[in-house]
Amino acid sequence: MKRYIVLSFVFSTWIIVWFIYLGLVMLGNPYGFGNALRYTPSTNIIDPVRGKIFDRNERLIAYSEKRFQMDAARFYLKRHAQKEKKDYDEILLTFSKIIAGHSERALRPVIRDLRSKGNNNIFISDDISNKEMNEIKSEMAKKGIPENCAIFTPAVDKRCYPNGELAARLIGVAKVERVDITDGRDRYRLSGVRGIEKAYDNLLKGENGWEKVKKNGLNKTSRYNRYSSQSAKNGKDIYLTIDLDIQEIVEENLKEAIKDYDAEKAMCVLMDPRTGEVISMAGIEKERELSEGSGSVRGYPNLPALSLFEPGSAMKPFTALQALSEGLYKPESMIDCSRYQIKINGKIERTIKDSHKHERFLSFKDVLVESSNTGICRVADKIAVTEDGRKKFHNLLVDLGFGNKTGIGINEGKGMFRDLDDWGKYYSLHSISFGHEMSVTALQLANAYCTLANGGKVMRPSILKAVGDKELKNNFARKISDKVSIGTLNNILKAVVNEGTAEKTKISNVQIAGKTGTAEKSENGKYSKEHYYSVFAGYLPADNPELAGVIVLDDVQKPYCYYASNSAVPTFKKIIEEILSLPSCNIVKNETMRREKKITVPDVTGKSLEQAKSVLAGKNIRYRIEGNNLSRKVLKQMPAANMQMSPDNELRLITEKKNEEIKKFIMPELLGMSCRKAVAAAKSAGAVLTIKGSGSIVWQSVKPGEKIESGQICEVKAECKL
Numbered sequence: 001m002k003r004y005i006v007l008s009f010v011f012s013t014w015i016i017v018w019f020i021y022l023g024l025v026m027l028g029n030p031y032g033f034g035n036a037l038r039y040t041p042s043t044n045i046i047d048p049v050r051g052k053i054f055d056r057n058e059r060l061i062a063y064s065e066k067r068f069q070m071d072a073a074r075f076y077l078k079r080h081a082q083k084e085k086k087d088y089d090e091i092l093l094t095f096s097k098i099i100a101g102h103s104e105r106a107l108r109p110v111i112r113d114l115r116s117k118g119n120n121n122i123f124i125s126d127d128i129s130n131k132e133m134n135e136i137k138s139e140m141a142k143k144g145i146p147e148n149c150a151i152f153t154p155a156v157d158k159r160c161y162p163n164g165e166l167a168a169r170l171i172g173v174a175k176v177e178r179v180d181i182t183d184g185r186d187r188y189r190l191s192g193v194r195g196i197e198k199a200y201d202n203l204l205k206g207e208n209g210w211e212k213v214k215k216n217g218l219n220k221t222s223r224y225n226r227y228s229s230q231s232a233k234n235g236k237d238i239y240l241t242i243d244l245d246i247q248e249i250v251e252e253n254l255k256e257a258i259k260d261y262d263a264e265k266a267m268c269v270l271m272d273p274r275t276g277e278v279i280s281m282a283g284i285e286k287e288r289e290l291s292e293g294s295g296s297v298r299g300y301p302n303l304p305a306l307s308l309f310e311p312g313s314a315m316k317p318f319t320a321l322q323a324l325s326e327g328l329y330k331p332e333s334m335i336d337c338s339r340y341q342i343k344i345n346g347k348i349e350r351t352i353k354d355s356h357k358h359e360r361f362l363s364f365k366d367v368l369v370e371s372s373n374t375g376i377c378r379v380a381d382k383i384a385v386t387e388d389g390r391k392k393f394h395n396l397l398v399d400l401g402f403g404n405k406t407g408i409g410i411n412e413g414k415g416m417f418r419d420l421d422d423w424g425k426y427y428s429l430h431s432i433s434f435g436h437e438m439s440v441t442a443l444q445l446a447n448a449y450c451t452l453a454n455g456g457k458v459m460r461p462s463i464l465k466a467v468g469d470k471e472l473k474n475n476f477a478r479k480i481s482d483k484v485s486i487g488t489l490n491n492i493l494k495a496v497v498n499e500g501t502a503e504k505t506k507i508s509n510v511q512i513a514g515k516t517g518t519a520e521k522s523e524n525g526k527y528s529k530e531h532y533y534s535v536f537a538g539y540l541p542a543d544n545p546e547l548a549g550v551i552v553l554d555d556v557q558k559p560y561c562y563y564a565s566n567s568a569v570p571t572f573k574k575i576i577e578e579i580l581s582l583p584s585c586n587i588v589k590n591e592t593m594r595r596e597k598k599i600t601v602p603d604v605t606g607k608s609l610e611q612a613k614s615v616l617a618g619k620n621i622r623y624r625i626e627g628n629n630l631s632r633k634v635l636k637q638m639p640a641a642n643m644q645m646s647p648d649n650e651l652r653l654i655t656e657k658k659n660e661e662i663k664k665f666i667m668p669e670l671l672g673m674s675c676r677k678a679v680a681a682a683k684s685a686g687a688v689l690t691i692k693g694s695g696s697i698v699w700q701s702v703k704p705g706e707k708i709e710s711g712q713i714c715e716v717k718a719e720c721k722l
Helices: 002-027 074-084 088-101 107-115 130-143 195-199 244-261 312-325 364-369 373-383 387-399 428-433 442-453 483-499 568-580 587-596 609-618 675-684
Strands: 040-046 060-073 121-129 150-160 173-182 185-194 209-215 221-223 238-240 265-272 277-285 334-336 340-344 347-352 361-363 457-460 464-467 475-479 513-523 526-540 547-554 623-626 634-638 651-655 664-666 687-693 696-700 707-709 712-719
Touching: 060 074, 060 088, 060 130, 074 088, 088 107, 088 130, 107 121, 121 130, 121 150, 130 150, 150 173, 150 185, 173 195, 185 195, 244 265, 244 277, 244 547, 244 568, 265 442, 265 568, 277 442, 312 364, 312 373, 312 387, 312 428, 312 442, 312 483, 312 513, 312 526, 334 364, 334 373, 340 373, 347 373, 361 364, 364 373, 364 483, 373 387, 373 428, 387 428, 442 457, 442 483, 442 526, 442 547, 483 513, 483 609, 483 675, 513 568, 526 568, 547 568, 568 587, 609 623, 609 651, 675 687, 675 696, 675 712, 707 712
Parallel strands: 623 651, 687 712
Antiparallel strands: 040 209, 060 121, 060 150, 173 185, 209 221, 238 464, 265 277, 265 547, 334 361, 340 347, 457 475, 513 526, 526 547, 634 651, 664 707, 696 712
């Protein structure tokens, strides 16, 4: 018996000593060896901070804010209640009020979670900011609640957009996504899933860092000094070409346009034609932005780059440009604009007609001013009289970017523009000449008008201005047409605004050039007579453009407002007027200085017409040629050499002609006439008007009855009489 007692005592003592030894081995390192058995090497991933997004003026658009996960330790809350001899429910209520007062969690759900059954550690939130965490800790200290009752651990950063829904579709969104599994745990990070956030995710996201750590038996970690580590590389800050002040003006006016004209969608793109930079890009949908409770639109498509539409008559300037480049027409060339019929084997297969009344014969200029479909069809016929001409016209439109992505760097559509081999034998040429049988994005059309504005340079649109402190270069893609042809077209597009379908765009202190477009929407393979696209595309100031843009209204339902002249045009004007009023906008100032600056007229008398054109193009002097003698020499110029003239005026080049061809005209009485009638009356008398104001003519610089020469300039003032 005594032996059993001794053996039991020895065995028990051995067991106790053994467990003590194991504990020392697992938690300590008394012999300095065997670390591989007691500690588990591990790798901690260090997350980078996602880069910020700024506009062109360094105004913050998006940034990441550190977030923490908060868990409540009920074990320590109960211990605190016991130690202070307080009611546990009272402690929970105080603790819950602290959390609800300094986070987005409501009081009742917090109390419910803390009273639920389960683990000692209760999840509260993973969206606690650094400020909220410090406020909670401070309030806990004031109430005497121990710090260990709340456990804070780093969570995935939150992406913040300080400007609310401004530019939301363009900027897009970055969301928390699962990326991989480390040590059996899921890992998450912010990833761009829409818009700019997605397009430039590789620049913004940065690179992970890492550090080697060791875990002991209690799962506590510490660094091994002898193990290597690598710091995280934070994402790069990016600067966009967008101006948020202008973006806000555009978005507000698009919303107003949808309300005023009962449209389904509205889109706008504004660009700097000198650089190809996108200044504003916005798309608004009635059922999204203007519907109550629709929520954020950050996940919805960026309409100006993705939504397709038929541009209608906004394509006519490009047809006209091809005709001018080939020397087929002059602005004053007359064109039959009566009903246009296509006959096949003697049978009429298609009839094209204009929706508005005008004279049967219009000048080439007035085909665009009056927006005649029949006139532009006959221009297209003359362009494509040979297969080579047809091919050149097709190539021009391809060079302008139609049917291809612009390469801007964000998600975009390429539109629909058929290969030449797929053009219908009898239909496509004429349809395309006035913007049907093709589809474009607002971005494509805006970039094409930038080409008209900058003298023929096709730019690659850019939305990214700089990455970090490195500014990016603008990309010039190719040159189209010649400066003379584009200059002539520019004058015609100014006339569209001054006296044509875009007259409601006129602004007193800045000359705008542009073209309207009203296109029937295609439905079930046919063109609808009830649903339209209303388009205006233009640029300003017309003779020294700094801004080009496109407005598109989709499916305007207000009576008679589906015509672009009654909806898209006034919307464009309102946007431009508000932009010009911005303190940061110098367009009016620059234009005023340009107009006040006089040009010294060079001497081109006696030179051939080609030599004169070259000299004047080099000095950016506008001119008009009078006479058609075969020798094509400049006989006379007005103003004379070394005289001063405004850059807005034209130099008259009078070529050799017979004395009997030099005619004298009589200046008509213009007072009381509308601007359009005054232009027509002056034109018939050989005078050219420069108009200031709008409404009825109240003053003219050349008195009625005076003898004038062909092409003489007469300044007039117009006012609206109530």
